Amino acid sequence: MSHDTGRTRSARAEGRFSLGERLSPRTSFLLRRLGRLAASVCVVVLASFFLIHLVPGDPVRAALGPSASPELVAATQASLGLDKPILQQFVDYLGGLLTGDLGTSIQSHRPVAQTIAERFPATLLLAVAAFAVAIAGALPIGLGMAISSRGGRRRGLDAALSSLLGVLIAIPGFLLAVGFIALFSVQLGLLPAAGWGTIRSGILPVLALALGPMAYLARIVQVEMITVLGTTYMTTARAKRLPSRLVYFRHALPNIVTATLTVGGLILSGLTAATVLVETVFAIPGLGTTMVAAVSTKDYPMVQGVVLVYALIVLGVNLVVDLILITIDPRSSITEG
Template sequence: MARLALRALAILAGTIFVASSGIFFLIHLSGDPTYGFLPVNTSPEIRESVRDRLGLDQPLVTQYVMFLRDAFTLDFGYSWSLRQPAAEAVLRVFPATLQLALIGTVSAVVVGVVLGVITSARRSGPLEWVLSATTLVGLAIPGFWLGTLLILLFAVELGWFPSSGSAGLRSMVLPIIALTLHPASMIARLVRANMRDVESTMYIRTARAKGLPARAVQWRHMLPNAVLPAVAYVGLHAAGLIGGAIVIESVFAWPGVGRMALQAALERDMPVIHAFVVLSAVMVTMVNILVDLTAMAIDPRLRSSQVMSHAT
């Protein structure tokens, strides 16, 4: 466990360093950041005064060192566009994004696993064809396009759900569907492929020879061995979930950190962008730790390998 924690901290520190460096140089290569939030006709004196107050008049190396220091101390400064501390602004809307991401991830895992088990057991027939076609469509449709279609059909035409905002559970249905369809489709196909691979192993044949019910064989014996690639995919998808949240929150006007980050990028609000990236790195690292712990809980062999590697 200690080895896993140290590895996670090292990955987190490296991620913060690389991401912060990338943000710093990209923003400065794009020109004077003050042009992102000050009017074009601002006088040179006022612009220079703002640059001096924000520390933008310092040498580039000094700004870079201060930028990295702020990243590791979680002090991101004052938001140029929101007129408040950047960390406070991001943390204020982060629960809305976390709520959407957690429900979307759990929904994707549940739906994907169930569809994967069903399609692995039904090798032919209309149900298997429909479910397979659905997963292919889910992998092919971009999230923003799916979100637009959902709004047009269920919000504009049918009026079943609101098209924007976060007023109650009904307003979460369409964003969660748009955020869930792609990962659920991928998990379903991973589970189905691995279920069919596990099906031919000797211990599954033995379980069936003992007269165990088909459902018991599928859910108790096959699934724990077939679900590990899907669990690993959840960890890999965590970073993509952040990018997906930016798109989905923009489509549905969801008041989350993704929408704020997009607006900050358009206005070149470096403190908010910096806070968003560091917070995202922390969240992705925590998700991957949970994924590793889940994988070790499912497969005892992974726990044994951790113990052996620690012993050596």
């Protein structure tokens, strides 16, 4: 009997081993990441549902106003399912998620999914445009600072640019937004102070959102480029009298892609979340302003839906960045996690 049990265990172990052999590192990594993604989404769903219910006050009473009769409040609670025990509400919420139903807004009485579908494009466009501006500015600035400061040259210029980048990193995006409105809209009258839908109305919010991440990424590019320029193979490339463009762009630049891409993914995730305050300052009809209004009025379904969308964006961006990294460098240490 013991011999049979031993052979069974051995066969199972061999089966697992052969399955692991059949899976490529990229497939195995993808399965692990998808498992973590599912676990993270579950945590977000739990947290967004139960934490919002800890906020004191009656959302239905807040929506209907203090003059609403108790009968009307009770009827509205019953129609929205808010009169049920909290666990039953959670079960109903999960059932709705599985069918794509994010619930009905307490304030507007519209489906949450419909409101998100209408507001999401503005938030996505703002985040992507800010990310593009950040990348377009960070790469030449970081590369230029690294090349100009190599070997201790132009220390004064490097110190001035580093200080400027540090200031941009330290100032929150919404403060930049307020400053831009005061200067370019109120004082100079060059650009609109609010609104969305035209190129002119998008310049200030995009810049307010992009300058801080651009400065941070430029510093990362500078540090990585200085490290690469000091390596042995770069010294050899310069000793061969290769043209500067080949030395910097063909030999040096590809070696900073991994670090830059990793930080860029984090920046894109952060930009999506940072749109909340910038949208509020510029009155942009996106998810940010929707979130602020929903929190202030205790609109449970709307808050839960928007939080879930933001979480999926952040988790999805991180997953895509990891997949790109493992494609570029299959030996990357992320495959071990």
